[in-house]
Amino acid sequence: MDRLGQVQSADPAVLSDVTDLNQLQSIFDTSVFNLNNRTVYFPIRHHSPACAHHLLRVIGEYKPDMILIEGPESGNPLISVLTDEATLPPVSLYYTCEDEYGREACYYPMLRYSPEYVALKEAHRLGIPTQFIDLDYRHVSGRAGNPPQTEQKEISIQDETLLAGSDFINRLCEKTNCRSFDELWEKVFEIGGLEKETPVFVQDVFTYCTLSRMCYTPERLIANGDLLREAHMVKRIKEAEKKYQRVLVITGGFHTYGLVNSIHQEVEPKGATTQQATADAVDFQQQMYPMVYTFAEADRLNGYASGMPYVYFYDQIWGQILRSPSSPYRVTTLNVLSRLMRKLREREEHVSTSDAIEAYSMIQGLAELRGKREGGVYELMDAALSSFIKGELTLATDKPLQELQLLLTGDAIGSVAPNAFHIPIVEDFKTRCTEHKLQIRTTGQHKKVLDLYAKPEHRLISQLFQCISYLVPEFAKRQAGPDWIAQRDMNLVRETWEYMYSSRIEARLIENSLYGGTLAGAATRKMEEQMQDIPDHHSGELASLMLQALLMGLQETAMHLYAKVRAALRTDGHFLSLCNSLTILNRIYQHRRLLGLSDDAHLSDLVSEAYSNAVDKLQQLSRTNADEHEGIIQGLKLLAMLAESSEEQFQDTVFRIHLNELLSDPKLPAQLEGVCIAIASGLGDRSREEIVERARGYIRGTPEQTRQTALFLQGVFTVARDAFLYEDQLLSELNGLIEQLSYDDFIAMIPELRLAFTYFTPMETNLIAERVTNLHQMMPDEMTTPVLDEQMLVQYRTRDEALRKEFAAWKLI
Template sequence: MNPDWSMDPSGDLRQIFEEDVMNFKKGIVYFPVRHHSPACSYHVKNVIESYKPEIILIEGPESATPLIDILADQATEPPVSLYCTYEQDGERSAYYYPLLSYSPEYAALKLGTERQIPIRFIDLDFRHQNRTEEERQVEASLQDETLLAGSEFMKRLCDTFHCRSFHELWEKLFEIPGTASTTTVFARNVFTYCTLSRLCYTDHELALSGDVEREVHMRMQIAGASRDYKRVLVITGGFHTYALLQRHIEGNAETLSHLSLPKKSTAAPHQPFTLQKENVMTEKTVVSDPAVTDHQVYPMVYTFAEADRLNGYASGMPYVNYYQMVWNEMQKHSTHPFHRAGLSFLAQLTRHLRNRNEAVSTSDAIEAYRMIQGLADLRGKREGGVFELLDASLSSFVKGEHTLASDEPLEQLARMLTGDKIGSVAPNRLSIPIVEDFKKHSMVFKLNLKVTAKHQKTLDLYAKPQHRRLSQWFHCVSFLVPNFAVRQSGPDWVAFKDMSLVRETWSYSYSSRIEARWIECSIYGGTVQEAAVRKIEQAAAEIPEHHSEKMVELLLQACLMGLEDMVHRLFDGVKAALLLDGSFLSLCRTLNVLNRMQQHTRLLGLSPDIRLPELIHEAFDQAVRQMLQLGHTHPDEHALITQSLKLLFMLSTASGERYDRETFRLHLDELLADNGLPAQLEGSCTAISVGLGNRSKEEIVLRAKGYMRGTPEKMRKTASYLHGVFAVARDALLYDDTLLMELNHLIAELPYEDFISMVPELRLAFTYFSPMEADLVAERVAKMLETDVEELDRPPVDEQLLQSARSMDQALREEFAKWSLT
């Protein structure tokens, strides 16, 4: 079904189109398009063939004009993109200008280059529009079609034609009948519908979007080209075409002021757009923005997944791979490109589902094919498009109710329709060294950058040197571009877990956004390793000189990345920070990292170096010197302090090491002499002092009695004390009944409310015991209570049942008393 002119009864738009848009007798021909539309590309090629322009002007960043030869090179394979970056008011922004093989702009680039026709981009390099802080953090598209797709006019058309979305409407009115229409009729329809969408917005709304300023700039470029060339072809988004017609802006501003949307019972959210001459921005009002600095444009690869409208891309159509196949059929001059594309995807889907052992028969596929044709006839379409394909697949391949469990056919079809292709850019003088170095190493390590799917690499860190080098490279890349590779399993150097594992698994996925991040990293160096070194140096310079914990994290990162020279330089930084660091916790965390590094020197690839043991001793001594400040610390830090004291204790008792144990003992004694020492830390210090041989085991029980048999306030701190003891010396409860008996006495004497409030802390304290140790404690408790362990495992009697039984017992006693029964 072809669109009609019912929305323009006066015929003003028809007249404007015939006189000023597609008038081959004039010096300028405007061809309105929708970005990434196969039908528009088909007719763009036709108009170039028939009009034979002397120059082609395309909506695109003007500073990218020198890159046209690269984009049109035979070695460049779409999807590709221009990556535009600039700084404005101190904030960095970026935009993409994607090109698919069926983008009208790319079709014009290719054909124009083949015919040796000069080509220029005429749009602004950046967009001035009001954006929220969140929007500034996300790269946008220079081809944003939000206003076109979201206009009130398009919404009403969707209702009129019973389409579920703007994309379905566009496919029905333009894509499917596109090749059957003449180029003039097709362009007229695109111009009409896009212009009527524009009329839904006020001047103020268009100015806020940045479109007005862009259109003024494009008019200036068109005017300049028209002075030098007799036949100028202008290819822009249909939403902008009317605004580019100079005569109607300057002389006939009121021509369309009476046009508005058809009236409905409810008012439209926007007032109709009217061109008031005093409100029109002209060339004289355009000034360059001095706040925009450091503007750059690069050619880069792009992906089908990123170009898909369903993945958040703001222009073009969804299901990129589907329309790529439609375009391929158009190039073969197929009379039914949508029919052939749908048949191909049905065959692929059926094959995939059978390989997955899904219950799909040949009759299901045949029925789906018939349904595509039937739905197309029912909906008044020349051929069945992608939405008929989706509906037919839902009906034929999803058995029973459509749920998450039965959604596999549609999920797979969606993946196929989107595709996973990554383009390539021809070698050129603008190649970014760090991007080339990244790709070269990816090739050496046999990483797949050809598709956007996630891939996995399992590395044997000890057995294969090449795997060790790849692990270091992955760490380098993750440090610079976090989204490319993610470690799935293996030694965890952040939480120090799974350190005994000898294999490491990484997942990685490549996309244009990864390449964009590499372009941004080019300021750090020409290779991945150089950039990593420079970024670490920058990070080290930003760390306060007394933060040893942050400095040692950088040291560990450099070790994981295999940056040996940087490691030796960071040793000096860590040592200097240790001497200035006055935080006990920070020093102990630094000590823990250094100790872990010494335990895994082979995994980290560290050469025997006397400096690492020296740093560990220095960190130990500095931490011990700061112990006396622990008497007045925040309760939230007590758990971390307990673990830090335990680390010092373990190192001080290690055989073959010469730590300052005497100072450690003296400071423990001073802490235990402090009556204000928090209960948890008192428990830890007491257990450590007993472990060092400074005190007898009885002191643990003696201090516990002080809590358990003390004042109510002291009794409430018993669980915290036990928490500290168990964190260091669980054997105090495992092999000595004295402490167990005292704990039993405490539980028996505590008021009910105090016991309930203490239960969470008691539970936490007992989490240090393994299941086997907990069973051993249970056996000793059962023996002490003269019962069996099985009795302890029985569920308690419900409290309400006990109360009911007690009430019943009391009632029976009273009744017996009345009858003098005993």
């Protein structure tokens, strides 16, 4: 298959603008690739080693005076950064655009073997000027100044969706028995193309891409932005032709025919002018930055819209081509197999040398069967599947394939040379990560365990993680350790963080650069902005923000929040909100040294004020909703704990007075009454007998009061479980209630009773069980008899009712 058209010639209907393949041949010879012309077009597939290989030959033979490259024009000032010796791919240009409707972003990645990057480096070496000639993303994003219909996501402007998904390609894959577009490309161009003469290779790429293009209507190409981009690139080509004698144009093969057709026919695509004018009429701000990129992000299997998958594999292929293009795939597959064997043995997978020999032999055999000069990545994967997977492929046996996937993708991160376009916040991030020895030179998950209380250095790292996570949540996640904000696991003394660096992290940092040039400065400014959106009376949210600032090491920012929190405490009229504020402020006060605070009297005063204001709102509790009761209970327990503490600031009688007033309120909900009487008993203001008396009032009261018994007990048990563990009266009263309940009432009360007894530990539950056996004069062994299954009880009850009805019918009862 030297021309690809041999496959397509049976179906000429797709060639809407080309009469036949002979005409396509004529266009190629006269207008596309004629080294005697003033302008030569080199069609490529993005990130193709074979295209890069032949492109180097063309540059050396054609010796252009100017090289034009498909790439965003706003990236032209950054070409010197990309060609700097200190820049190591993978790297990317990161484009952002913002208008009144929102923000859009786009990546323009470059790998070591990307034809565009190879052309830039070679041109720099030879002193040939280069220029990007494509539109910036905002012109072709499909929005054109209109409000976005869906959430915007960062994409690549090198999208090859139309090229890879055409009807021509689908039929070609079927005829050549290739499983995918990528396997077809590797077979025909990456492996087969290396042994071809450059004109033949270029013609095949041009034919392949043009036949794909002819599968789409002009309307589809306009909607996708292709014609608009081509019209703009044609203008730049014409401008270059006026200045230079020999111009080399490097674009995606999908565009080559459109460029040549427009140049010679001077066609202005219909709809393109209107689309361009609409985009230009919108007020906007745009920026272009050079930034690092990763192999994982450039891999097409990870959602990237152009280029080939298995990025690291083809990077190794490119290295072999530069050394010796004779057998790059044979050498690379052997190297990958060797590395895979080492990885699997390190993880104690059962693979042998004979397995590897069998796999390597199979690669060569599959290549021969499939008509390939050498076995490529798809033969490598098939051979690994056959040789290393023992038995059926399942989640338990696919470890070799997982390791192979990681090896083929790679974990490298590029680096960008120092330049005037560097973003201060990104540099601050990298500097601080380097100081604390965080891994940002490779992709993949990294783990850091921090001993917060014993090592000051670890506290600083924790602050760095907290600060970065506030700005860029994707960078690090706390897997274990105290959660100060959610108030969980506060008994733990170590934090475990997992973090991963990528270009997306750098992109998010760039977005946050509008807040400041350092991590601390940006976090402070962002927090100030967040603060403005919090209502003045929401003291809990402001106190939480203050704690967050301290966790990030922003002590000065936290101090600035003092006045706001104090003002909010004085206007906050909600008991739950005030208790939340008190919880946070008291935690800050108790851990002030760990959080980097001195013994400031203002903090103590703030805690006292929060306590007093919460106590003053106790009278609200008789008019609360049931869904608030759990939070209220926690608030009451906190107030009681502080009232019992030795801290002088809480030694007043107001809390006890209001608590007694609440207990005199007949509208106080049963659950809250149970909490209040238990707290008052614990403080010595009420006797234990009163807990029993109030419980007896529910148990022996009206039917409605009886149904509230379990809720009352829940309230008591949250604070004073010992009132039930060691007092016989309450146990006896509850036992009497259960005995006198009807079956239906008992079944209805069971869920709440079960919930009440969940407050007891298993040991305490056993103790209660022993007391129940004594109450009923039973032997303890009888309590260990297995209980009847609930379904069986339902069956027995149904049968019992049926028997009763039958007996009644026969007047036997």
